[in-house]
Amino acid sequence: MDIYSYIPDEEYPKYDGFLSFLGMYEDHRRITNYRRGLKRFRHLIKKKVAVEAGAGFGIFTEYMLKLGASRVYAVEENELMLKLLKKKFANEPRVKIVEGLIEDFEPDEEIDFLVHDFWGSLLYDENLISLERLKFKPKVVFPDRGELRYGVFKLEAFNDKIVTPEVLNLLEGVLVSDLIPTRELPLKNVAYRWKFGRGLKKAKDALLEDGEVLVFGIKILHGTDEICRSHYCYNWPYIWTKRVGKRFDLTFWEREPGYIEPKIKFFETESGS
Ligand SMILES: C[S@@+](CC[C@H](N)C(=O)[O-])C[C@H]1O[C@@H](n2cnc3c(N)ncnc32)[C@H](O)[C@@H]1O
Structure with missing residues (x-):
């Protein structure tokens, strides 16, 4: 997706990031396969504390609630995504929305499970590096390889x-x-x-x-x-x-x-x- 109008330099990353991540929600195989994987590991999620690193629309936050997570931290840096997340989970006390980079997140409890989609088309050309800079140690990171x-x-x-x-x-x-x-x-x-x-x-x-x-x-x-x-x-x-x-x-x-x-x-x- 391209931006056609003039946008001041300081505003550009916000829209560019937002638009470039929208397209991924049309990939139904990605969503189905991720959900299938999460379901397979539901014993690691039920009654546990989870994180969605780079929560986007929060679809996996929502799914982890369905699988019985006791709390989910939805961590997101893009302010437009954050607006949507806040609205979506406004009435869900089990979701804590965290604004900012996952690298800066310091939860004050143990994290059992972290889900992310930080994969680039060349594997490392997106955000995997953020998971190498975490200030906490999740027991399980999904997917891990x-x-x-x-x-x-x-x-x-x-x-x-x-x-x-x-x-x-x-x-x-x-x-x-x-x-x-x-x-x-x-x-x-x-x-x-x-x-x-x-x-x-x-x-x-x-x-x-x-x-x-x-x-x-x-x-x-x-x-x-x-x-x-x-x-x-x-x-x-x-x-x-x-x-x-x-x-x-x-x-x-x-x-x-x-x-x-x-x-x-x-x-x-x-x-x-
Ligand atoms: C590829 S999307 C995945 C969204 C969602 N987890 C999913 O799988 O549907 C990545 C999201 O992570 C956010 N993001 C990227 N790097 C981040 C970081 N270091 N800390 C927090 N959020 C980040 C982006 O703004 C985007 O919304």
């Missing part, structure tokens, strides 16, 4: 009329979402793993196969249970770029506190130089 996976594909296999070899050549070093591909792809290799408590770990890299398009996608897990994966849950589109070497190095850097951006570079030789 994620993988960034990749595969190389031939451009001709997509039969795309827009992304021709000439277009692809112009996108060297650029990570792109959407346009292609439009079907589910087997992403056999793992680039990174993230686990709550352990953080982000780079996996051993594999030599890239022939093919012009390098495609990335994520898998969200709790323990060994898959909660969502890119494309199937369309909130996380595949991210692709032109493959220009035998190996790649994808890194994440914190441009400013809390804002993570990915960078990719390729190596022509098999030894990675």
